[in-house]
Amino acid sequence: MAEEKKYVRTKLQEKQIESAIDIHGRDGKIEDAIFQHSVLCQTFFPYRDPGERTIWEHTQGNATLAVQALQAINPQTKNFEFVGIPYGAKARLISSYLNTKAIKSKTRIIDVADSMSGFIKGMGLNTDGHTFAAVKDQLRRLSNSVISLGYCEDGMNAKQVNFSIVRSYEFWGEKTKQPALWNSTIELSQDYFESLQRHAIPLDERALKALANNAMALDIYCWLTQRLHRIPFGKPQFVAWAALKEQFGSGYDRMDKFKAVFRKTLSMVKLQYFKAKIEEEKNKGFWLYNSPSPIEMKSISLIGLDLPK
Template sequence: MSNHVQRIAQQAYDNVVLPNDHNQLLFQHTVLCQVYLPYRDPGIEQKNWVRQQGKAYFAIRATEVFNPATEKFDTILGLPYGPKARLILTHINTLALQQRNPQIEISDSLTAFVKSLGLAHNGYQIDAIKNQLGRLASSMISIAFASEEQRSFQVDSKIIKGFDLWFPKNPNQRVMWDSCITLSDDYFNSLMNHAVPLDRRHLAALSNNALALDIYTWLAQRLHRVEHNKKEFVHWQGLKEQFGEGYDRIDKFKSVFRHTLQLVLTQYHSAKIQEEKNKGFYLHNSPPPVPPKLIQIPKVGEY
């Protein structure tokens, strides 16, 4: 592992404010550990985003929201993207699982969450996170699993079905977000059955890198499912299709993926992944980043 990667990881970890309990968790939906949101802002013009990985399928579509100034459904906030959208989802997933209730309050916990991830909890960061919340709230999603028997299970809904946006009088200000959100019943029920536990310290150290977060969550849900004493192979082309948004050249993607993987492995130490030169990687059975015996939904207020 390069000194540069170690230095970046240590700097990120040094900025994290940790509680006494080092086993606090965050949760991501298993489909979003395999297929991902955009890395960069696709722009208002792009309203659909569709991804597939193996038997998991994910689609998200930006919808119009009601603007009280015009009394019309004419405002498009855009698709959620980047590391903040990913982190927000783990946060609201965890709150919903903590409370075992699809209706959650986020106002007090949001600033604490931002701080716990080592992000500057200033107005700019909070506004950026609220902007991503608005994008998530105004988007429709489809999550599907296909089986070998040509059967499928599919959820079509919003992640967030109830939300309160406010429109500032100054048109140059961003549309903002209120404190209470309600997850859709379909998403909440699917999450209850398909939540992947993640170590909050790991996400904090990777919190500014969307690709690193994606690689980490992919390994977290994948490696422990590899059969003992066996290994699975993933080709570079498959990795590029899964993670290579925005990369036209495979050699450039390989360089970025290798570097980011090393960053991930500074956190997920027990991950066993071995490169076969110029071909891809072997995945070996590995303990998940959170041992099953430590998986306990933390109580509200423990952030």
């Protein structure tokens, strides 16, 4: 078992190195772009399964993200049942996949019947039955969730936005023998689709593929991508360890343990986003400097996307 784990780690490292070499040799173009909503680049889904909880909250600074699980119809019992809150790396990858399909096709109706298995392979995930089942589970959870984002500025005034990513969907039943394990059509909500076109963050698919098995790495990469290019030249911004733990370390009780994991994960991210200028100030936090986006902005303009400033 130890040898098997060592082998898996080595294969993951090889994939990350290969991706980094490719990214170093060629800047990201529109064909490399995969998109995430800016909200989900700053506040995130849980890393682990929240179990039977029907609402999950995460506070970061003045913003609080709440993800509420809705009930889904069970075709066998004809009863509505809670399917759970989306979590982990796969939920993040699937949401970016849906975003990308919607943006590049310019439609909020997405047919994933033939393309999801290709997406799974493209992300470097296993293509066994267990992985397909896990991806389908996360897709169903995303399709039955409401996201609320609240801002509390002065202890008295608050602003809140509620939206569902998916308006409607169709899934085959579990007894289907189709090779992809399911056929589905997903319709994004009009509000989310319009918001996505204003607030989509272009990510490099090569980087996501390399980080596909690590939810924290995906979150750090998305966070840096949406933030660094907006920092004014010559005016670096400082982020303290306490703020980083609040944003990325909800599952860690001890600061020293979180620091060790964050530093290790950040080094993985910087390998994929080598243009990210971020420097640690010992025992205090990190300085963030203006850095170019992983995807060339002029190539993104070709599809007429209104990127957030």
